[in-house]
Amino acid sequence: MQKLSIWLLLALFAWNAHAPSAAMPSVCLLQDAPQQCGEFCLTALSPMLDHIARHEGEWTSSVLQANATEARLARIETLQTAMNIRQKVLQEGFPKDIVARLDRLESQQAALLRILSKFDRKIVAPKFELIGSRFFYIEDETRRNWTSAGSACRQMGTQLATIRSAEELAALRAKLNKERHYWLDITDLEKEGDFRISASGKRPNFLKWRAGQPNNFSGNQHCVDLLDGLMYDNKCESLSYFICQSDDDSLD
Ligand SMILES: [Ca+2]
Incomplete structure (x- = not known):
């Protein structure tokens, strides 16, 4: 019985070895691929690894370019905001009561100077x-x-x-x-x-x-x-x- 099992396993192995490659599964179904896959998986993955190696520099460069572009867009957005504020000020003009405000400030300043002048005189x-x-x-x-x-x-x-x-x-x-x-x-x-x-x-x-x-x-x-x-x-x-x-x- 044990000999029969061994012969069946050998026959199965031989059938797999001579079966057309198109009949092989395209996905490695091994449970522990790094340990069990070995040469088969390396062969299957080789084109993909080569592709990654060839384009890694381009992709890294593309990421850096994307970051630089994003930073440039942020600066443009900040400038645009500042320009919008400036345009709003130019369109709306100064507050209408700015002259009255300045007059009040000058009046208050003159009053303070008069008080300070009298105060200084008493000190000196x-x-x-x-x-x-x-x-x-x-x-x-x-x-x-x-x-x-x-x-x-x-x-x-x-x-x-x-x-x-x-x-x-x-x-x-x-x-x-x-x-x-x-x-x-x-x-x-x-x-x-x-x-x-x-x-x-x-x-x-x-x-x-x-x-x-x-x-x-x-x-x-x-x-x-x-x-x-x-x-x-x-x-x-x-x-x-x-x-x-x-x-x-x-x-x-
Ligand atoms: Ca006189």
Whole structure:
């Protein structure tokens, strides 16, 4: 019986070996192809492996080209988006209230600068003292002409003083030497008889002339000073003491 089985197996093998190749299955049905297939599978797969080897470089190149193209498309899409935004801005124009907005900003900036200017003046003027309701500096050591006195005040970040009321004049008078002249920031240099505050160009709200003043004596008295609580027009070249104020009249 065992011999019969062996003969049957040999016969089957011989039949398979001589059968036409067209009758062989086209798919390898082995359970463990790497271990069992051997030369048969290598022969069958060889054309496919050769094909892969020949075209591997092309396929790799094609993948790289596809990646580069994709990146290029992404950049184009980004540029297109930016162009669309720009075109939209150009078509729609600036906001209609842009001028009003700018006006408001400029107004706010000017207000802030005025506040800062007053604040700075109080910081840089330590010699100033509160007289009445405002801060003044009384120069009682060096006499200057009117122009030089104004410069000295400006170097301290201030200006020559003006007097705004009878109460303020009374408070200042109590601090001044009653025998000395003190320059104020009032002049009619621009137009005879039209006395103005130099810093602002405005007419003073308060004046207290001595009787007979201003008289423009000799035709060359165009700057105002204070003597014992009363105002005089005097020669601008005269040397006098002077008073500075911390407030900037040009900002009122
Ligand atoms: Ca005079």
